[in-house]
Amino acid sequence: MTLRETQDGGDMVSTDGGAAAGAHLPEETLRELREITERYPQPRSALLPMLHLVQSVEGRVTARGIEACADILGISAAEVSGVATFYTMYKRRPVGDYHVGVCTNTLCAVMGGDAIFDRLKDHLDVGNDETTDDGRITLEHVECNAACDYAPVMTVNWEFMDNMTPESAVELVDDLRSGKEVRSTRGPRICTWREAERVLAGFPDDRADEGPAAGPASLAGLEVARERGWKAPEPSRRAVTGGREQGTESAAAEADTSRAESETRLEQSPTDVEGGKDEQ
Amino acid sequence: MTDTLTPVLTDNWDADRSWTLDSYQAHGGYDALRIALGMDQDDVITAVKDSGLRGRGGAGFPTGMKWGFIPQDNPKPKYLVVNADESEPGTCKDIPLMMASPHTLVEGVIISAYAIRANHAFIYVRGEVLHVIRRLQRAVQEAYLAGHLGRNIHGSGYDLELVVHAGAGAYICGEETALLDSLEGRRGQPRLRPPFPAVAGLYAAPTVINNVESIASVPAIINNGAEWFAGLGTEKSKGFVIYSLSGHVTRPGQYEAPLGITLRELIDLAGGIREGHELKFWTPGGSSTPLLTDEHLDVPLDYEAVGAAGSMLGTRALQIFDDTTCVVRAVLRWTEFYKHESCGKCTPCREGTWWLVQTLARLERGEGTEADLELLLDQCDNILGRAFCALGDGATSPITSSIQYFRDEYIAHFEHGGCPFDHAASTLFAPAGAHA
Ligand SMILES: Cc1cc2nc3c(=O)[nH]c(=O)nc-3n(C[C@H](O)[C@H](O)[C@H](O)COP(=O)(O)O)c2cc1C
Ligand code: SF4
Ligand code: FES
Numbered sequence: 001m002t003l004r005e006t007q008d009g010g011d012m013v014s015t016d017g018g019a020a021a022g023a024h025l026p027e028e029t030l031r032e033l034r035e036i037t038e039r040y041p042q043p044r045s046a047l048l049p050m051l052h053l054v055q056s057v058e059g060r061v062t063a064r065g066i067e068a069c070a071d072i073l074g075i076s077a078a079e080v081s082g083v084a085t086f087y088t089m090y091k092r093r094p095v096g097d098y099h100v101g102v103c104t105n106t107l108c109a110v111m112g113g114d115a116i117f118d119r120l121k122d123h124l125d126v127g128n129d130e131t132t133d134d135g136r137i138t139l140e141h142v143e144c145n146a147a148c149d150y151a152p153v154m155t156v157n158w159e160f161m162d163n164m165t166p167e168s169a170v171e172l173v174d175d176l177r178s179g180k181e182v183r184s185t186r187g188p189r190i191c192t193w194r195e196a197e198r199v200l201a202g203f204p205d206d207r208a209d210e211g212p213a214a215g216p217a218s219l220a221g222l223e224v225a226r227e228r229g230w231k232a233p234e235p236s237r238r239a240v241t242g243g244r245e246q247g248t249e250s251a252a253a254e255a256d257t258s259r260a261e262s263e264t265r266l267e268q269s270p271t272d273v274e275g276g277k278d279e280q
Numbered sequence: 281m282t283d284t285l286t287p288v289l290t291d292n293w294d295a296d297r298s299w300t301l302d303s304y305q306a307h308g309g310y311d312a313l314r315i316a317l318g319m320d321q322d323d324v325i326t327a328v329k330d331s332g333l334r335g336r337g338g339a340g341f342p343t344g345m346k347w348g349f350i351p352q353d354n355p356k357p358k359y360l361v362v363n364a365d366e367s368e369p370g371t372c373k374d375i376p377l378m379m380a381s382p383h384t385l386v387e388g389v390i391i392s393a394y395a396i397r398a399n400h401a402f403i404y405v406r407g408e409v410l411h412v413i414r415r416l417q418r419a420v421q422e423a424y425l426a427g428h429l430g431r432n433i434h435g436s437g438y439d440l441e442l443v444v445h446a447g448a449g450a451y452i453c454g455e456e457t458a459l460l461d462s463l464e465g466r467r468g469q470p471r472l473r474p475p476f477p478a479v480a481g482l483y484a485a486p487t488v489i490n491n492v493e494s495i496a497s498v499p500a501i502i503n504n505g506a507e508w509f510a511g512l513g514t515e516k517s518k519g520f521v522i523y524s525l526s527g528h529v530t531r532p533g534q535y536e537a538p539l540g541i542t543l544r545e546l547i548d549l550a551g552g553i554r555e556g557h558e559l560k561f562w563t564p565g566g567s568s569t570p571l572l573t574d575e576h577l578d579v580p581l582d583y584e585a586v587g588a589a590g591s592m593l594g595t596r597a598l599q600i601f602d603d604t605t606c607v608v609r610a611v612l613r614w615t616e617f618y619k620h621e622s623c624g625k626c627t628p629c630r631e632g633t634w635w636l637v638q639t640l641a642r643l644e645r646g647e648g649t650e651a652d653l654e655l656l657l658d659q660c661d662n663i664l665g666r667a668f669c670a671l672g673d674g675a676t677s678p679i680t681s682s683i684q685y686f687r688d689e690y691i692a693h694f695e696h697g698g699c700p701f702d703h704a705a706s707t708l709f710a711p712a713g714a715h716a
Contacts, residue, residue, distance in 0.1 A: 039443050041357070041400060042483055047465030048448050052407070073465070086467040087448035089407050101408075105369050106567065106613040107527055107599045112707035143451065143617055144369040145408055148526035148599065149533045152708060158410040165709045186379070187411035196410050199417075200446040208418035211411060213298040218376040220533025221523075222290050224549050230283035232291070232520065233511070235504035 025068045029057050033072055036202060044073050047083055049201045051090055056197035060091045089200075096131045098176045099193045101142035101155035102169070108144070111151040112165065117141050119166035124173060136177045138193075149217035150186075157196040159184035162215055187211040282512060282538055284545065286520045288500050289493065290536045293380040299415050301422040304383035310428060312499035316391040317436040324395035328498060330506035332518030337363055337454075337491030338565065338594050340517075340583045347488055349478035350396045356485035358398040361463065362389060364405035364492045365447060365454035368566035369617060370597030373522040374492035376534060378405070378412045382419035388495035390428060390440055391502060396488050399439050404459055407446040416444045451621035455669050456489040458623065469625045470669040493522060513539035517582030521596055527562075528554040528602035528706075540585075543598065544577040557602035561685065565594015567614045568674025570681035571607075591681070604710075606701040607686045608693055611678045612640045618675035629672030632663040636679065643690055646698035653683055653690055 024030070033050050037043035047069060054065030061084045063077075070077040084090045102117040103109075120139055124132050131138040147153045150162035154169060161172060162185040175182050182190045188210030199205055225231070292298045292307045304310070316324050329344030350358055362385065366374040378385055385403070393401045405413055420442050423429045431439045445463060452458045453468035460482050462468035481487025497519065501509045510518045517539040523546055526532045530551030537546075543562065553559050561571045564581065570591040572579070579589045586593040601610065619633035639656050642648045660676035667673055683690065692700050704710055 042464070044465035045445075045463055048407075048462065049446060051448065052446065083465065083467055087450050089447075089449035104613070105617055106610045107370060109613055110601065110605055110610060110703075110706045111527065112709055114703065115707060142408070143621070144367065144371075146366040146372045146375040146406070148370050148372045148597070149524060151526055151532070155408065158408045160409075160411070163708065184411065188414075199410060199414060200407050200448075202417070202444070202446070204414060204417045204421075207411075208299070208414040209297070213295070214293045214376055214380040217531075217533035218290075218380065219294055220525075220531045220550065221285055221535030221537075222287050222294055224535070225283070225285040225287050226294075228283075228285075230285045230287075232286040232288045233282055233508070235508040236511075 023064060025054075025057065025064055029053065030068060030072070032201075032203070033068060037072065039202065044075065047073065047080065048087070051080075051084055051087075052197045053201035053203075055090065055095075056194045056201060059094045059194060093129075094131065094135075095193050096136050096138040097192045097194075098136060098173075098190070099138050099140065099155075099157050099196075100173060100176070101140050101145070101158075103143070103145050103147075103151070103153045103155075104141040105144040107148045108151045108153050113141075113152040116152055116154065116164055116166050116169045120169055120173060123170050132177070134177065137173055149220075150215060156182065156184070156190050157193045158200075159188070159190055159196075160186045160215075162186055162217075184211060186215040284541065285535060285537050285549070286512065287536050288520055289377060289381075289384060289496055289522060290534060292384075293376070298380050299382055299419065301383060301419070301426060304381065304387075308503070309383055309499075310387055310426075312502040313387050313390055313428060314434065316394060316502050317434060317438065321395050321397060324391065324502070327506045328395070328501060331501045331509040332506075332513075332516075333494065333497055333501065333509065334517065334583065335491055336493035336497070336521060336595070338368065338568075338592075340593065343490060343494050346478065346490070347392070347396050349476070350486045350488060351479060352397065354479075354486050357400060357483075358396055359482045359485060359487040360389060360393040360396060360398040360401040361459065361482060361487055361489045362401070362403040362492055362495055363454060363456060363459060363489055364403050365451075365459060366492070367406055367451040367454050368568060368595055368597060369614060370526060370563055370566045370599040371524065371595040372526065372597065373524045373534060373595070375409055375412055377492060377496060377522070379415055382412075382415045383423070384496045384499065385416075385492055386419050386423050386428070386442065388498040389442060390423075390433070391498050392488070392490070392495050393440050393442075394438055396486075398488070399441065401440060401442045402463060402482075403442070403444050404453070404463055405444065405446055406453075407448045413444065413446055420444055450623075451617075452623040452669075452671055455671065458669070459489065460487065467623075469623045514580060514582045514584070516584055517593075523581065523596045523598060525550050525598045525600060527600040528557060528559075528605070529600050530554060532600075539582040540580040542578050542580055546581075546598065547577075547600070553600070553602055557604060560601050560603045560605055561607060561610075561682070562601065563594075563597060563599045563678075564591050566597040567599075567617070568592075568670070568677050569594040570677045571685065572681075573685050591677075602706075604701065604705040606699055606703070606706075607682050607689050608640070608644050609699060609701070609703070611682045612637070612644050614678045615640050615675065618671065622671065622675075626668035626672065628663045628666040629668065629675065632659060632667075632672065633675050635659050636663075636675065640679070643693055644699060646693045646696060648690075648694050650691065650694075653687065657683060 037046040066080045070080045104113045154161040188207040333343045334340040453462045457471035458468040477487045523535045
């Protein structure tokens with residue numbers, strides 16, 4: 001992301017047209033790109049998700065993708081390209097079905113990320129940011145992915161693979177290459193990179209309910225607290241003035257109410273609110 | 281006497297399907313929203329002010345005061361933007377929060393937006409966390425269907441639209457003004473301040489930007505009262521926070537406690553330093569906060585005491601390194617990160633981080649001299665205070681602090697003609713009993 005790298009990025013517009021030059025993105029994609037702009041008070045805010053959508057359709061950021069974004073937003077292709085080259089998740093070269101990331105920021109590197117990355121380069125016979133000949137795997141070392149308590153950490157299509165070793169990393173990429181179903185250690189079944197990019201563009205898939213709420217490290221402190229019976233203190237008085245009667249105690253007592261009851265509470269809420277206002 | 285750990289934000293993370301609306305509401309979720317909608321907006325701001333809540337994204341600015349800066353006589357729309365870019369090395373609290381309980385954040389967003397009279401809010405989440413983004417998208421969808429979002433929320437006359445916006449990989453977009461540029465569809469580069477975002481933020485309109493954990497703390501404050509919150513923590517650092525322990529401890533993870541707990545206590549709760557080893561150095565709040573050592577085990581982890589110890593509380597990203605770790609290698613890697621993530625806008629940082637890497641790499645290879653240490657400090661001097669934003673300043677923290685505490689180790693590299701450590705001994709999968 002230095003100035004130098006950014007300047008090369010200008011090529012996105014001029015050189016990468018190739019076979020696709022002149023051709024347009026599918027009509028459906030153009031419609032969805034326009035749809036993204038409607039989420040925002042000002043259409044240009046849509047550019048990042050639009051570029052994610054381009055990647056999901058094209059497998060990378062292409063010249064025609066850039067032109068489509070520019071056209072819809074009424075800005076120049078050079079402006080779009082300038083944005084696309086700034087962010088590391090946008091790729092100029094085709095990405096494989098599985099983008100495999102190895103965190104090599106300090107903490108993960110020390111905990112084994114460097115050894116894992118070296119082993120994978122060797123095993124896959126690729127360098128950083130390169131794709132295997134079969135087009136299945138693109139290997140990249142990534143920066144801290146906010147999962148340091150699970151170090152050493154890898155990602156596959158931006159799903160977490162926690163507490164990895166060189167051996168489990170090799171097994172993982174072998175499974176991915178052979179088409180075996182792979183699950184994130186803290187998430188769902190792995191989808192393809194293009195499918196992942198579509199979710200990032202703001203078109204959800206149906207996998208939100210897969211996987212656990214939290215991995216073991218996320219719960220480490222909570223477990224100690226539960227074992228020792230530690231809790232946050234109870235409020236000494238009824239919540240905030242103007243609120244309804246119910247404080248946390250009764251909320252806690254309701255902890256196992258059924259869905260039906262919570263829906264009833266929802267329906268009642270306008271009255272609650274009115275009541276709250278009257279009290280003041 | 282308050283318990284040592286006080287799960288509030290993390291309390292429902294072990295509940296069955298805790299990310300769903302049903303589960304969240306079964307644990308009292310969205311009660312605070314109804315309370316807040318029954319309050320005058322200014323009273324919500326006052327409650328947050330009185331609680332003493334300070335920003336959890338690193339700088340510790342008082343949240344209620346920030347909300348109070350929004351000029352309500354400004355005719356432009358107001359915006360609330362949640363900073364969910366979590367990319368500071370070592371920081372790993374917001375991501376598990378949004379994964380396990382996205383509704384805590386969504387409820388916080390609605391209350392906070394109501395308080396500052398924003399009708400549009402955004403969660404700017406880093407793009408590299410796909411499943412977290414799915415959970416946020418689902419939570420927002422559920423909240424709309426339940427009438428917690430949208431038009432005339434629960435008959436209050438208040439409208440709010442909430443958009444989950446995925447970034448695309450750039451640490452600098454965590455800096456609040458760079459984040460705004462990015463959210464406007466531009467390259468994420470910091471803006472000159474003033475004007476501050478409260479006056480001219482998103483689309484040049486009044487904007488509040490807060491960290492995930494700051495906003496997620498708001499429902500508990502509204503539910504339990506400002507006094508309850510202010511009763512936890514220390515005199516100037518109030519409330520509870522999530523401490524994230526990573527690295528060479530037996531049970532790394534998230535530990536929620538009142539501000540002011542010490543690292544000694546936390547390491548003890550985490551089962552101690554990795555068997556057979558000792559603490560060597562640690563970061564209190566991410567890689568941009570100066571390193572501390574075993575001398576600092578009893579420093580209360582609040583804003584004031586960590587500051588007095590020569591570092592910063594930052595994001596409570598406690599990265600723990602034991603005696604097998606080479607500090608020069610650690611610092612070089614962080615410096616490479618800053619060089620890579622420098623946005624290129626200002627010369628001290630763009631050129632300076634490049635030079636820092638050159639000098640450090642030479643030292644790490646054992647090819648440097650003692651004069652290189654002075655050169656490094658001089659280079660840091662030319663960045664600190666001269667860079668356009670705090671990324672450049674942060675880049676110097678690990679370097680200057682490591683030279684302060686571990687000068688001998690730098691010297692050992694050129695005496696030894698390279699790194700004297702066995703890197704394999706530091707790994708999670710090191711053979712038992714391996715030593716440096
Ligand atoms: C380089 C850089 C990166 C940052 N990254 C983040 C981040 O990922 N998340 C965050 O909340 N704040 C981050 N910040 C701090 C923000 O600029 C800002 O202070 C914060 O979002 C304000 O929210 P708070 O008052 O609730 O803490 C970063 C700052 C800098 C200089
Ligand atoms: S300090 Fe670095 S990141 Fe910040 S504006 Fe300057 S070049 Fe960009
Ligand atoms: S250092 Fe690897 S996830 Fe943080």
